[in-house]
Amino acid sequence: MFRILVFFDGRQLDRQFLLGDGREHTLGREADNSLGTEWDERISRHHAVLTADAVGIHLRRLDSAANPVFVDGEQVDEVTLSSGQSFVIGASRFELQQVTQSDSPRNNAVQQLPIDRKQLQQLRYEDADKRIEVLASLPAVIRESGIERDLHIRLANLLLAGIQHADGVAMVRVDQETERVSILHQERRYQTDGSLLPSTRLVQSAAREGRTILHLWDESTETDTAYTQDAGFNWAFCSPFSGPRSDESSVNAFYVAGRSPAEGAKANQKRIHADVKFTEFIGEIVSSLQRQRDLEQQQTGLRQFFSPPVLEALGQDLDTSLLEPRECEVTVLFCDLRGFSQQAEEQADNLTGLLERVSLALEVMTSQILRFGGVTGDFQGDAALGFWGWPIDSDEAALNACRAALAIREQFAKAQVDPDSPLANFET
Numbered sequence: 246m247f248r249i250l251v252f253f254d255g256r257q258l259d260r261q262f263l264l265g266d267g268r269e270h271t272l273g274r275e276a277d278n279s280l281g282t283e284w285d286e287r288i289s290r291h292h293a294v295l296t297a298d299a300v301g302i303h304l305r306r307l308d309s310a311a312n313p314v315f316v317d318g319e320q321v322d323e324v325t326l327s328s329g330q331s332f333v334i335g336a337s338r339f340e341l342q343q344v345t346q347s348d349s350p351r352n353n354a355v356q357q358l359p360i361d362r363k364q365l366q367q368l369r370y371e372d373a374d375k376r377i378e379v380l381a382s383l384p385a386v387i388r389e390s391g392i393e394r395d396l397h398i399r400l401a402n403l404l405l406a407g408i409q410h411a412d413g414v415a416m417v418r419v420d421q422e423t424e425r426v427s428i429l430h431q432e433r434r435y436q437t438d439g440s441l442l443p444s445t446r447l448v449q450s451a452a453r454e455g456r457t458i459l460h461l462w463d464e465s466t467e468t469d470t471a472y473t474q475d476a477g478f479n480w481a482f483c484s485p486f487s488g489p490r491s492d493e494s495s496v497n498a499f500y501v502a503g504r505s506p507a508e509g510a511k512a513n514q515k516r517i518h519a520d521v522k523f524t525e526f527i528g529e530i531v532s533s534l535q536r537q538r539d540l541e542q543q544q545t546g547l548r549q550f551f552s553p554p555v556l557e558a559l560g561q562d563l564d565t566s567l568l569e570p571r572e573c574e575v576t577v578l579f580c581d582l583r584g585f586s587q588q589a590e591e592q593a594d595n596l597t598g599l600l601e602r603v604s605l606a607l608e609v610m611t612s613q614i615l616r617f618g619g620v621t622g623d624f625q626g627d628a629a630l631g632f633w634g635w636p637i638d639s640d641e642a643a644l645n646a647c648r649a650a651l652a653i654r655e656q657f658a659k660a661q662v663d664p665d666s667p668l669a670n671f672e673t
Contacts, residue, residue, distance in 0.1 A: 246263060246264065246265050246297070246343070247262075247263070247264050247297050247301070247302055247328065247341050247342065247343055248261055248263055248341075248342045248343075248501050249261065249262040249263075249264065249302075249339050249340065249341060249342075250339070250340040250342060251337065251338075251339060251340075252337065252338040252339075252340065253284055253285060253336055253337050253338075254336050258284070263472050263531060264295060264302060265296040265297060266572055267297075267298070268296070269294050269295070269296050270289075270294070270295045270296070270297075271291055271293070271294055271295075271307075271610060272292050272293045272294070272295060273288060273290050273291040273292040273293070274286075274287055274288055274289065274290050274292075275290040275291060276292065276533040280282075280295065282334075282337060284337070284629070285334070285335045285336055285337045286335070286336075287311075287335025287336060288312070288332065288335050289309055289310045289311050289312065290309070291309050291310075291311075292306070292307060292312075292314075292334060293305060293306050293307055293310065293334070294308040296592070299633070300325070300327065300329075300672045301324075301325050301326050301328070301341070302325070302326050302341055303314060303324075303325045303326075304321075304323065304325075304326060304332060305322070306322045306323065307319070312334060312335055313334075314330045314332055314333070314334055315332065315333040315334075315633065316331070316333075317330075317641075318331065325343070326341055328341055328342055328343035329341065329342070335512060338451070340465050341383065349458065356446075356601045360633050366662055367437060367581055370593050373433075375407070377525055378405050378525070379403055379406050380530070381406035382665070383527065383534075384404065384530075384534065385532055386399045386400065386403060387531065387534045387535070392604075393429075394429075394430065395452075397416040397430035398430055398432070399431050400416065400499075400527070401414040401415070401416060401430055401431070403433035403527070404499060404501060404527065405432060405434055407523055407527075408501060408503070408520045408523065408524070409464055409585075410503045410505055410516065410520075411434070411501050411503040411520065412433065412434050412435075412478065412502065412504060413430075413431065413432070413441035413478070413502045413503070413576065414431070414432050414441070414499065414500065414501050415428055415430065415431040415441050415443050415499075415500040416428075416430045416431075416494065416497070416498075416499065416501075417429060417431040417443055417483070417497070417498050417499075417653070418494060418495050418497050419448060419449060419452035419485075419496045419498065420494065420495050421452070421494055421495060421496060421609035422494065424451065424452070424453070426445050426448050428443065429497075429547065431443075437622060439548075440448070441500075441502065442479060443481075443483070443500040444460065444500075445484075447460055447481060447483050447500075448483050448500060450483075450497060451483035451484065451485050451486050451624075452483075452496040452498060452500055453581075455484065455485060455496075456485070457482055457484040457485070457524075457525060458482060458483055459480065459481075459482040459517065459518075459520050459521060460480065460481050461479065461480050461483065461514075462479060462480075465504055472633055476488070478502040478503055478504055479503075479504050479505060480502065480503060480504075480513075480518075481500065481501065481502035481503075482500075482501055482517070482520075482521055482524070483498050483499070483500045483501075484499045484501070484524045484525050485497065485498040485528075485536075486498065486499070486519065486525075486528030486531060486532050487528075487532040490616050496615050499524050499527070499528060501520065501524060502591055503520075505517065513637045522578055523581060528628075533548070559661070571635075573635050574634050574642075575632045575633060575637065575642065576629065576632060576633045576634055576642040576645075576646040577622075577631070577632045577634050577646075578614065578619065578630070578631040578632065578633075578646045578649060578650055579628065579629075579673065580610050580628060580629050580630075580631075580650070580673055581625075581626075581627050581628030581629075582603070582606055582627040582628070582671055582672070582673060583671075583672040583673060584672065585603070585626075585627040588646045601642065602667045603627050604672070605667050605668060606627070606668055606671050607624060607629055609653060609656045609657070609668070610631075610653055610673075611629055611631075612631040613649045613652040613653045613656065614629070614631035614649050616649065616652065617633075617645040617646075617648045617652070618633065618637075618645050618651040619631040619632060619633045619645065619646065619649055620632055620633070620635065620636070631646070631649065632646075633645050633646050654673060656668075657672060657673050
């Protein structure tokens with residue numbers, strides 16, 4: 246198999262062709278060519294025929310070609326090219342590279358089309374009302390998904406609902422170090438269609454480049470369901486998106502494959518680009534909502550230990566550099582319940598109730614520590630530890646510790662007046 250890289254006016258384009266062995270592939274500007282070259286007006290509508298075998302690519306210039314084909318500066322009408330060689334038509338240069346391993350079928354020519362971000366932004370949906378209806382359910386899908394696998398199932402079905410001509414969707418993950426591809430979940434529109442097997446090469450390319458990559462390929466007369474291209478599809482794209490903050494070593498991506506109706510190449514490409522835009526938009530929303538959920542969970546945990554001024558200093562993005570260990574002067578407050586061991590012995594038959602009361606007592610201690618700008622350092626049974634002076638320096642550290650201690654004693658003193666208070670009989 247050979248890969249053809251494309252250069253136009255000296256600049257490499259975001260387009261590649263993959264040629265398998267044995268088939269003829271026409272090259273030209275017309276939409277019915279398997280190797281479309283619409284970017285260069287000096288290439289004829291049907292300019293050349295290319296055939297790949299195990300040794301190289303045989304090129305034959307068609308009689309309909311207006312301009313010549315050049316190889317190493319020489320004009321040729323027919324030539325066999327090997328890996329590393331190039332041929333030139335007009336302002337375009339085509340460079341051959343042999344692919345030793347691939348997960349694509351041997352007889353299909355694959356086009357890797359560029360995804361123009363500006364073009365996607367200007368693209369209008371033909372079925373906007375249906376897509377909006379699908380998008381409206383996305384926040385609930387994420388909010389109501391208790392575990393990751395549940396989220397994957399819901400997202401796959403949501404994409405199938407929003408992309409009319411998608412027949413299969415997969416959630417995949419790529420390890421950034423090894424490029425190993427894991428299929429987290431795959432879903433077919435009809436259960437009788439079998440499993441979806443994503444193209445490893447396509448997924449790895451999208452993860453490596455950090456953008457959506459689209460593959461289109463010719464119809465095949467042979468069938469091999471071990472490959473995405475031969476499982477009833479004629480296009481597939483992979484769109485990476487940011488995963489949870491806790492999983493920065495890998496890249497998550499949507500893999501969508503389908504079959505376009507016979508409405509012409511341009512109409513089909515426009516529809517697929519709209520599907521890419523829709524999928525990327527879902528990926529952006531999922532990433533944002535997941536980051537927001539992760540941030541809320543982290544902040545909820547931090548609120549138990551840090552006062553509002555410290556949380557404000559950490560910022561929305563939780564700049565943990567503020568929490569790095571360093572030498573500093575701190576004021577420490579240690580507070581425990583007086584006579585707790587005796588009460589534990591006396592209430593041995595109601596330890597659950599006693600632990601609930603202890604929990605309320607610890608809440609009183611921590612709330613006052615946080616109220617006066619302290620940090621909850623530790624819990625030891627019926628005791629709480631608070632300190633001031635880290636992570637934020639304070640000239641009133643000792644004074645605030647005293648204020649917190651007095652406030653704690655005041656709260657427990659009030660509880661002694663009310664015999665029905667769960668904190669009655671607790672002293673600090």
